Amino acid sequence: MLLLSYLLLSGVTTGALYALVALGIVVVNKATGVINFAHGELFMFSGFVAWSLHVGAGLAYPIALPLAVAAGFALGVATDRIAFRPLMKADVISLVLATVGIAFVLRGVARVIWGGKADYLAFPPITSPEPVMLGEIMVIPQQLAVLGGAIVVMLIFAAFFRLTRAGKMMQATADNAKAATLVGIRTERIYTLSFGTGAAIAAAAAVLMAPLTLLYPDMGFAFFIKGFAAAVLGGLTSLPGAVLGGLTIGVIEALAGGYIHSSFIEVSAFVVIMIVLIVRPTGLLGVSRVRRV
Amino acid sequence: MALFGRRNILLALLLLGAAAPFFVNSYQLFVANLIVVFVLLSIGLNILVGYAGQLAFANAAMFGIGAYGTGLLQVHFGLPFWMAFPLGAVIATSVGLAISLPALRVSGLYLALSTLAFAEFTRWVFLHWESVTFGAGGFKTPPVSFEPLPVSKPVGLYYLSLILATVLVVLAQNLVRSRIGRAFVAVRDGEVAAESLGIDLLRYKALAFGISGFYAGIAGGLYSAMLNYVSPEGYDLFQMVLHKAMIVVGGIASIGGSVLGAFAVVALLEGLREVKGVQEIAFGAILVVFILFMPGGIAAFLRRKVRGWDEPVHRAGPPPNPDPAAAARPASEAARP
Numbered sequence: 001m002l003l004l005s006y007l008l009l010s011g012v013t014t015g016a017l018y019a020l021v022a023l024g025i026v027v028v029n030k031a032t033g034v035i036n037f038a039h040g041e042l043f044m045f046s047g048f049v050a051w052s053l054h055v056g057a058g059l060a061y062p063i064a065l066p067l068a069v070a071a072g073f074a075l076g077v078a079t080d081r082i083a084f085r086p087l088m089k090a091d092v093i094s095l096v097l098a099t100v101g102i103a104f105v106l107r108g109v110a111r112v113i114w115g116g117k118a119d120y121l122a123f124p125p126i127t128s129p130e131p132v133m134l135g136e137i138m139v140i141p142q143q144l145a146v147l148g149g150a151i152v153v154m155l156i157f158a159a160f161f162r163l164t165r166a167g168k169m170m171q172a173t174a175d176n177a178k179a180a181t182l183v184g185i186r187t188e189r190i191y192t193l194s195f196g197t198g199a200a201i202a203a204a205a206a207v208l209m210a211p212l213t214l215l216y217p218d219m220g221f222a223f224f225i226k227g228f229a230a231a232v233l234g235g236l237t238s239l240p241g242a243v244l245g246g247l248t249i250g251v252i253e254a255l256a257g258g259y260i261h262s263s264f265i266e267v268s269a270f271v272v273i274m275i276v277l278i279v280r281p282t283g284l285l286g287v288s289r290v291r292r293v
Numbered sequence: 294m295a296l297f298g299r300r301n302i303l304l305a306l307l308l309l310g311a312a313a314p315f316f317v318n319s320y321q322l323f324v325a326n327l328i329v330v331f332v333l334l335s336i337g338l339n340i341l342v343g344y345a346g347q348l349a350f351a352n353a354a355m356f357g358i359g360a361y362g363t364g365l366l367q368v369h370f371g372l373p374f375w376m377a378f379p380l381g382a383v384i385a386t387s388v389g390l391a392i393s394l395p396a397l398r399v400s401g402l403y404l405a406l407s408t409l410a411f412a413e414f415t416r417w418v419f420l421h422w423e424s425v426t427f428g429a430g431g432f433k434t435p436p437v438s439f440e441p442l443p444v445s446k447p448v449g450l451y452y453l454s455l456i457l458a459t460v461l462v463v464l465a466q467n468l469v470r471s472r473i474g475r476a477f478v479a480v481r482d483g484e485v486a487a488e489s490l491g492i493d494l495l496r497y498k499a500l501a502f503g504i505s506g507f508y509a510g511i512a513g514g515l516y517s518a519m520l521n522y523v524s525p526e527g528y529d530l531f532q533m534v535l536h537k538a539m540i541v542v543g544g545i546a547s548i549g550g551s552v553l554g555a556f557a558v559v560a561l562l563e564g565l566r567e568v569k570g571v572q573e574i575a576f577g578a579i580l581v582v583f584i585l586f587m588p589g590g591i592a593a594f595l596r597r598k599v600r601g602w603d604e605p606v607h608r609a610g611p612p613p614n615p616d617p618a619a620a621a622r623p624a625s626e627a628a629r630p
């Protein structure tokens with residue numbers, strides 16, 4: 001029972017991070033219909049930016065966080081300008097390969113700047129590392145901080161998406177881009193905004209995650225594939241689905257790692273992707289369309 | 294045929310390749326062999342992505358399966374190289390056929406991601422199925438010997454690679470101009486239209502995946518024999534980006550371009566050896582720059598500038614005019630709208 005509760009808590013914590021990565025993927029996919037293959041690298045790069053600001057430049061964590069999120073937003077906008085806007089009319093192969101190219105440029109730059117010191121950079125914890133007991137369950141405060149932070153980010157995003165003008169324009173564009181153009185929305189700007197917002201959510205996830213684990217240049221892809229697994233499980237166009245998918249993937253991973261073998265943590269996401277795409281491509285909460293996949 | 298046309302240039306490259314062992318040192322011979330292996334990978338991937346339009350990310354995994362298959366059959370079952378090598382290619386081909394199944398349900402982005410997940414799954418198996426694959430450390434393969442022939446191992450392997458590559462390049466060249474190649478192009482350009490023309494999607498998608506698995510499997514077997522060593526990190530995402538860079542630089546849907554792309558990528562890879570971060574930046578940037586500013590790659594550039602680089606999908610030019618009345622009229626009149 002103790003093991004189960006511990007696994008569930010750590011599963012939900014990492015799952016909340018996957019949910020944030022998945023949210024970014026879904027925001028971009030809803031608006032533009034494409035998947036940004038550099039999403040994981042935007043996440044990784046923002047984490048390193050936060051490290052440089054917090055550890056390198058000595059800024060306080062609450063200041064480093066919004067700055068890293070802003071950096072993530074800028075990187076997302078740059079991705080849109082380089083790899084999406086010029087290729088909007090091109091075929092999907094070019095689009096995907098261009099974002100893959102950006103992913104590798106970011107990965108290489110991160111390796112050149114931050115990889116030389118040691119391959120793994122440690123981010124100092126923002127809470128006390130001592131575990132506390134909540135009844136029967138042992139809890140690491142950092143996990144609670146991550147979980148709380150993830151929930152706050154999700155709420156902020158939900159408020160932005162539902163309540164602000166920009167959020168409503170994003171919804172309109174996602175719903176019907178042609179109609180949105182007709183009512184005067186400049187959809188190209190909305191696409192840029194979507195790329196930026198998606199990357200900013202990923203950046204927030206990276207900054208929340210950094211104190212819990214280590215930073216390394218190859219982590220972007222691992223989180224991208226898990227975020228994608230979460231997004232595809234949730235249906236790829238559903239925001240609540242992305243959150244649900246993220247939590248599910250986190251828990252599946254934790255249970256597989258705890259009860260089968262620790263190496264199964266990495267593989268669960270791949271298996272989920274393959275199974276979901278083959279058996280039920282619309283995911284759990286996705287709206288089935290006639291020709292979506 | 295134009296002097297600097299595709300056929301003459303490829304022939305010149307082949308002659309240069311055949312003569313290479315007589316004037317290069319052992320490192321240069323290794324690089325030459327690497328180019329030949331990458332030509333195979335590039336062509337296999339281009340048939341799948343460029344001609345059949347299936348954006349798959351499993352080519353590096355197929356390459357790895359060919360290498361692991363060839364190596365492990367020698368290590369575990371004591372098979373000689375000349376038996377393990379074709380069997381390794383057969384294994385890669387069958388895995389290629391197997392992953393064509395999801396391609397029937399998903400396409401585009403979703404196919405890309407499911408094959409990416411498959412590729413990472415394969416690498417996970419290489420890493421963690423330690424009793425069979427020897428885990429992260431990899432394993433040594435027995436040295437290949439060309440015993441009755443009076444050649445050393447590197448030279449023998451180089452000529453074996455060159456002969457296979459020549460045969461497979463010619464085969465690919467003919468394949469894409471055949472009925473099969475035209476069916477691939479039809480599937481790429483419109484699945485519904487292709488099906489309405491009587492093209493069996495299941496069959497041709499599976500065929501494209503199988504062919505590309507076969508080319509990657511052959512390349513993997515040769516590569517494992519070249520290095521005498523197989524380990525998981527040789528078949529990772531960076532390897533995948535190299536393959537994608539070859540076809541983008543050389544030219545999507547061009548066999549001649551695939552060959553040139555392999556030369557360009559191996560040359561750059563060797564030029565930037567030892568600096569992984571710089572290699573990643575370089576290949577990532579190449580992908581972006583070529584897609585944005587030179588779609589179609591080197592092959593499209595040559596097609597515009599040099600005569601004899603066209604690669605029609607029909608062997609004998611355009612088909613005869615089906616309208617007998619139009620054919621009976623003089624050519625000048627028929628050309629009029």
